[in-house]
Amino acid sequence: MRRTTLDLWVGFFVVIGMAALMFLAFKVGNLGAANASQTYVVSGQFDNIGGLKARAPVKSAGVVVGRVSDIRFDTKSYRAVVTLTLDARYQFPRDTIATILTSGLLGEQYVGLEPGGDEAMLKTGDKLQITQSAVVLEKLIGQFMFDKAAEHPAPPAH
Incomplete structure (x- = not known):
């Protein structure tokens, strides 16, 4: 049980980290969706x-x-x-x-x-x-x- 909870938290932080990197890449590249x-x-x-x-x-x-x-x-x-x-x-x-x-x-x-x-x-x-x-x-x-x-x-x- 303890191992599963740890894996869940690690996965959660990896997903958040990837989303943050993508956000920064779009900001730096000025590729955000323009209206x-x-x-x-x-x-x-x-x-x-x-x-x-x-x-x-x-x-x-x-x-x-x-x-x-x-x-x-x-x-x-x-x-x-x-x-x-x-x-x-x-x-x-x-x-x-x-x-x-x-x-x-x-x-x-x-x-x-x-x-x-x-x-x-x-x-x-x-x-x-x-x-x-x-x-x-x-x-x-x-x-x-x-x-x-x-x-x-x-x-x-x-």
């Missing part, structure tokens, strides 16, 4: 998204206001289409500028939103009209090297 009425979805086209990934944060003034929900390639415009799911608590004007930024020098990439001045607000299905692509470090280094080489032309051959 569709608490968010709205907008999209924007970018020439280059760099290393942006789905589930990347969307920030405005340093505050996370949403997540990147989908990234796909548009075969007609040959541009990347990024879909953003924004928290309904944060409303943005229709002329908001979306920029792909990097945390630190080599950190994760995220979408930054800079609010415009339009009185009409974004709503589900709207497209961001003004976007700025990611700065690609390799392109910057190549441009710098090319500019330096153009400043100092090679001496004439004899």
